[in-house]
Amino acid sequence: MMETLDQIFVLLSRWLVGFLPAGWQTAAGVVLGVAAIVCLFPALFALTVLLERKGLGRMQNRIGPNRVGPFGILQPVADGLKSLTKEDIVPTRADGVVHFLAPLVLVTAVFMGFAVLPMGRNMTLVKMDASLLFYFAVGAPTELSIFMAGWSSRNKYSLLGAMRAVAQMISYEVPLLVSTVAVVMIAGSLSLDKIVEAQNHYTWGLPHWYIFTPWGFAGFVLFAIAATAETNRSPFDLPEGESELVAGYHTEYSGFKFALFFLGEYLGMFSVAGLGATLFLGGWSAPFSFLGWVPSWIWFFAKLLLAMCAFIWLRGTLPRLRQDQLMNFAWKFVLPLAMLNLMVAALWHFLGHGWARWVICSAILAVSYVLLAWAEMRGRRLGPRSYRYAG
Amino acid sequence: MAVADNKTEKLEGWNRPPVMEPEGEGELLEVATGPHHPSTHGVFRMDVALDGERVIRLKPVFGYLHRNHEMLAEGMSYLGSMPFTDRLDYICSLTNNWAYALAVEKLTGQEVPERAEYLRVILGELTRFQNHASSIGFLIQEMGASGTPLMYAFREREKILDLFEALTGARMMVNYMRFGGCRVDASAAWLDAARKVVAGLPGFVDEMDRLLSTNEILMARTQGIGILRPELAVNAGVTGPMLRASGVNYDIRKVDGYGIYNRFNFRVPLGDHWDVYDRYMIRLLEMRESIKILEQALKDIPAGPVMDPKAKLRGFRPKPGEAYGRIEAPKGELGFYLISDGGPNPYRYRVRPPSLINLTVLEDMALGENVADVVLIFGSVDIVLGEVDR
Amino acid sequence: MLGEGILKGLAETAKNFAGSFVSAERLTTVQYPEERIAPIEATRDFPFLVYDGADWEAGLRCVACQICEKECPPKCIYIEKSTDKKPDFTGKPQFYPARFDIDISVCMSCQICVEVCPFEAIKMDTEFELSTEDRFAGLLFDRKQLAKPNEHYRKIHPAEAAAVDARLAAEKAKAGARAKAASDAAAAKAAARPAEGGD
Numbered sequence: 001m002m003e004t005l006d007q008i009f010v011l012l013s014r015w016l017v018g019f020l021p022a023g024w025q026t027a028a029g030v031v032l033g034v035a036a037i038v039c040l041f042p043a044l045f046a047l048t049v050l051l052e053r054k055g056l057g058r059m060q061n062r063i064g065p066n067r068v069g070p071f072g073i074l075q076p077v078a079d080g081l082k083s084l085t086k087e088d089i090v091p092t093r094a095d096g097v098v099h100f101l102a103p104l105v106l107v108t109a110v111f112m113g114f115a116v117l118p119m120g121r122n123m124t125l126v127k128m129d130a131s132l133l134f135y136f137a138v139g140a141p142t143e144l145s146i147f148m149a150g151w152s153s154r155n156k157y158s159l160l161g162a163m164r165a166v167a168q169m170i171s172y173e174v175p176l177l178v179s180t181v182a183v184v185m186i187a188g189s190l191s192l193d194k195i196v197e198a199q200n201h202y203t204w205g206l207p208h209w210y211i212f213t214p215w216g217f218a219g220f221v222l223f224a225i226a227a228t229a230e231t232n233r234s235p236f237d238l239p240e241g242e243s244e245l246v247a248g249y250h251t252e253y254s255g256f257k258f259a260l261f262f263l264g265e266y267l268g269m270f271s272v273a274g275l276g277a278t279l280f281l282g283g284w285s286a287p288f289s290f291l292g293w294v295p296s297w298i299w300f301f302a303k304l305l306l307a308m309c310a311f312i313w314l315r316g317t318l319p320r321l322r323q324d325q326l327m328n329f330a331w332k333f334v335l336p337l338a339m340l341n342l343m344v345a346a347l348w349h350f351l352g353h354g355w356a357r358w359v360i361c362s363a364i365l366a367v368s369y370v371l372l373a374w375a376e377m378r379g380r381r382l383g384p385r386s387y388r389y390a391g
Numbered sequence: 392m393a394v395a396d397n398k399t400e401k402l403e404g405w406n407r408p409p410v411m412e413p414e415g416e417g418e419l420l421e422v423a424t425g426p427h428h429p430s431t432h433g434v435f436r437m438d439v440a441l442d443g444e445r446v447i448r449l450k451p452v453f454g455y456l457h458r459n460h461e462m463l464a465e466g467m468s469y470l471g472s473m474p475f476t477d478r479l480d481y482i483c484s485l486t487n488n489w490a491y492a493l494a495v496e497k498l499t500g501q502e503v504p505e506r507a508e509y510l511r512v513i514l515g516e517l518t519r520f521q522n523h524a525s526s527i528g529f530l531i532q533e534m535g536a537s538g539t540p541l542m543y544a545f546r547e548r549e550k551i552l553d554l555f556e557a558l559t560g561a562r563m564m565v566n567y568m569r570f571g572g573c574r575v576d577a578s579a580a581w582l583d584a585a586r587k588v589v590a591g592l593p594g595f596v597d598e599m600d601r602l603l604s605t606n607e608i609l610m611a612r613t614q615g616i617g618i619l620r621p622e623l624a625v626n627a628g629v630t631g632p633m634l635r636a637s638g639v640n641y642d643i644r645k646v647d648g649y650g651i652y653n654r655f656n657f658r659v660p661l662g663d664h665w666d667v668y669d670r671y672m673i674r675l676l677e678m679r680e681s682i683k684i685l686e687q688a689l690k691d692i693p694a695g696p697v698m699d700p701k702a703k704l705r706g707f708r709p710k711p712g713e714a715y716g717r718i719e720a721p722k723g724e725l726g727f728y729l730i731s732d733g734g735p736n737p738y739r740y741r742v743r744p745p746s747l748i749n750l751t752v753l754e755d756m757a758l759g760e761n762v763a764d765v766v767l768i769f770g771s772v773d774i775v776l777g778e779v780d781r
Numbered sequence: 782m783l784g785e786g787i788l789k790g791l792a793e794t795a796k797n798f799a800g801s802f803v804s805a806e807r808l809t810t811v812q813y814p815e816e817r818i819a820p821i822e823a824t825r826d827f828p829f830l831v832y833d834g835a836d837w838e839a840g841l842r843c844v845a846c847q848i849c850e851k852e853c854p855p856k857c858i859y860i861e862k863s864t865d866k867k868p869d870f871t872g873k874p875q876f877y878p879a880r881f882d883i884d885i886s887v888c889m890s891c892q893i894c895v896e897v898c899p900f901e902a903i904k905m906d907t908e909f910e911l912s913t914e915d916r917f918a919g920l921l922f923d924r925k926q927l928a929k930p931n932e933h934y935r936k937i938h939p940a941e942a943a944a945v946d947a948r949l950a951a952e953k954a955k956a957g958a959r960a961k962a963a964s965d966a967a968a969a970k971a972a973a974r975p976a977e978g979g980d
Contacts (some may be wrong), residue, residue, distance in 0.1 A: 056797045058535060058801040058802070059797055059801075060538065061542055061797060061809055062542065062808070234537065238535075238763070313795070315537055317793075318606070318608055319534035319540060321611065322763045323444075325611055325612070374782045377607070377610075380614075382614050385663075385672070386671075387672060389658035390640040390659045467854055470852070470893060471852060476890060477891075543797075558823065561824070564890065566889070598793060601789050602789070603790065608787065608791050705848070
């Protein structure tokens with residue numbers, strides 16, 4: 001019974017395509033899967049937007065929106081209607097074609113990333129041997145679309161904002177990739193399905209998720225930082241900051257195109273959170289072996305939701321980093337630690353199975369983190385201070 | 392340090408505007424920030440010339456909120472100007488009232504009863520607390536923390552404003568101080584409510600401290616930014632927390648000892664690094680000192696009248712003369728200079744606005760800094776346009 | 782310095798988030814207009830004229846002395862004195878205002894009119910939901926709109942109203958005593974005069 005529930009979407013899709021002639025069935029199956037993803041993730045986006053506003057509100061001792069529908073559930077519908085009915089202003093000097101295409105490129109590129117995420121047992125839309133490589137390749141046009149948006153607006157300030165955003169995304173792309181290479185090394189495959197399979201074992205009821213290893217934990221933290229920066233979320237959201245002098249890349253967009261940018265950003269968050277869950281948190285595997293009866297897709301989406309909550313939590317607490325500070329942080333802190341993590345992962349693999357490798361790897365990572373952080377802060381003469389009093 | 396190479400060490404030529412040479416070729420990007428801008432604390436414009444990301448020139452343009460306060464006062468009786476002083480620094484209306492009342496009391500030589508002095512201190516320190524909390528909240532809001540510390544500050548401020556409303560009748564425009572005392576007496580119930588509120592304030596300051604003071608991102612954004620050297624601060628007439636964050640020990644509550652401040656035990660925190668982080672921390676530490684004063688005042692407040700019984704409300708004609716009354720307002724030294732010619736209206740009424748005078752060093756602090764920091768430096772000056780423009 | 786500042790900050794926000802579900806201290810929203818905060822007694826919004834008794838014209842305390850008009854800082858009060866007199870609460874004939882307009886779009890709620898009024902005639906109301914579609918005439922209150930009974934004053938500011946009532950009762954008693962003494966003296970004089978006139 002639980003297996004049926006676990007495979008319910010697979011069985012449903014097989015039953016539906018069974019009505020079509022045999023030649024059409026594979027194509028129809030793929031189309032059905034695509035349709036499911038295109039319907040599901042924007043719905044999740046609506047839910048997340050509401051969750052964010054209410055979550056931020058609760059953190060700030062206030063209630064979020066609660067007037068539109070019970071507990072404000074229909075607020076995203078209201079927002080969507082509003083953005084649909086707003087006038088679509090395109091500046092006269094703007095490059096019309098590029099201006100139109102930029103949000104489309106963003107949304108398309110992000111949707112393609114969902115094709116390779118294993119959302120449950122046998123629930124990957126496209127099974128590939130190098131799905132991680134495909135994921136990163138297909139994520140590249142997101143940066144292109146931001147530049148297209150800034151460039152086509154023919155606005156000095158939008159262009160500056162777009163260039164800063166692209167510089168930020170490129171800088172954090174490298175640590176993102178390097179932190180995932182450690183997982184590939186240990187799992188021995190670029191295929192996301194195989195990576196999940198490698199984590200789906202249990203010892204004394206506890207899972208073999210990579211986050212529970214020293215290099216996996218460090219890798220997860222670095223991946224999370226790089227992912228937050230890739231999706232332009234706080235504390236790395238300077239390109240979208242309103243209180244800065246230079247406007248953002250989406251200043252000249254209004255109405256539905258702006259909503260598409262917003263959608264693209266949140267879908268990017270889902271996509272990268274899904275990837276993080278797959279690589280480090282075991283994808284669709286359950287946290288304890290006795291919980292294995294719960295359907296696998298529930299675990300995947302639960303981890304996704306947890307990641308969203310973490311994003312919202314960070315946004316509510318931390319101020320923004322300045323542009324040059326975030327680039328410094330990427331190149332001088334995150335990247336060296338990510339490369340060190342690669343070496344530590346290799347050391348882990350070759351030190352055999354025992355408690356020694358835990359101690360050695362944790363020690364190397366902890367010491368290097370402390371040294372790097374201390375050097376960064378001291379180098380800029382930053383640090384807590386004490387004050388003197390008079391009178 | 393930003394401008395150490397471009398300026399001479401001696402400051403005799405401070406009247407000459409500071410200059411910064413742009414490096415590299417290319418034209419300067421001139422940006423006008425404001426007056427319609429989410430971070431300018433009101434209607435205020437800054438004409439900034441940028442070389443890439445560095446600020447080469449900064450010209451503040453204000454006057455958008457000029458309401459002719461000083462000239463209106465020449466046509467109004469002394470009592471009638473009191474509600475208008477509420478609207479100078481509209482966040483701290485009680486301290487504005489106090490400074491004006493002090494100036495008029497100096498002009499006429501009136502005595503203020505002791506209970507009224509205690510009430511003035513209590514309300515003044517409550518005002519200082521909520522001003523510093525809001526100032527810190529707005530500074531962090533501009534840094535992009537989506538307003539969380541601001542909401543916490545306003546949560547506490549609401550309690551203090553409820554106290555003001557219960558005593559004076561209005562949350563912000565209080566019109567409470569009178570020449571010779573306070574308008575109404577505080578009941579025992581109000582004093583108990585005040586004690587309860589004050590008992591909850593240290594927890595709030597600890598909360599802000601834990602949330603912000605050791606936050607690495609905050610430290611990276613504010614330490615070493617917007618340095619104001621003490622000699623420049625003193626020469627420019629900067630007062631208040633900005634001056635103390637530049638290390639100069641000058642607090643009018645200690646220097647003048649106006650009212651009954653010399654009865655209270657409190658310290659004056661001083662900064663050693665003169666940057667935005669120091670100004671933020673000095674305000675936080677001053678909040679703690681205000682709590683100390685409040686606890687002492689609420690404990691010791693005596694019974695008695697709150698208004699000099701011989702004081703006149705109408706037909707108030709001080710003898711010809713002049714007086715300058717100044718207090719340590721939350722933003723700096725707020726002074727009122729009055730010249731009376733014996734008539735019912737003042738001959739000359741002049742406000743020394745601390746926000747405006749603190750703003751004159753904005754360019755010096757911002758030269759050479761990154762454009763993203765200009766908003767932070769401006770926020771750390773803590774101005775209110777009502778006071779700058781009057 | 783090593784990231785623990787950020788973690789401490791995250792802990793604070795998490796505390797506030799969790800606390801907002803359990804304690805009122807951490808969720809201070811009052812959902813107006815369904816819920817309202819209890820009004821504070823001393824609050825002041827715009828002035829109103831007090832009248833005693835049931836008839837607002839006869840019981841209006843204002844004697845059109847125009848002191849509040851002179852002292853009002855933004856000059857939002859306009860008074861026209863009447864040409865005849867009517868008796869006040871002690872029985873003495875006084876002028877009354879033929880017109881008493883307050884422009885509440887100008888009024889800044891400073892309460893100086895209340896302080897300087899010698900007759901306890903004008904007090905501060907607590908009504909603030911005064912939005913109207915006509916921004917000129919809708920915000921210009923005339924004598925009739927401003928007149929409210931003393932019961933209303935007692936309801937919104939009970940302690941103040943009690944003090945004012947006590948003061949007015951004492952004044953009335955003093956005036957009554959004076960009137961009685963004067964009428965006794967007049968009666969004594971009248972009683973004495975026929976005796977002299979008869980001579």
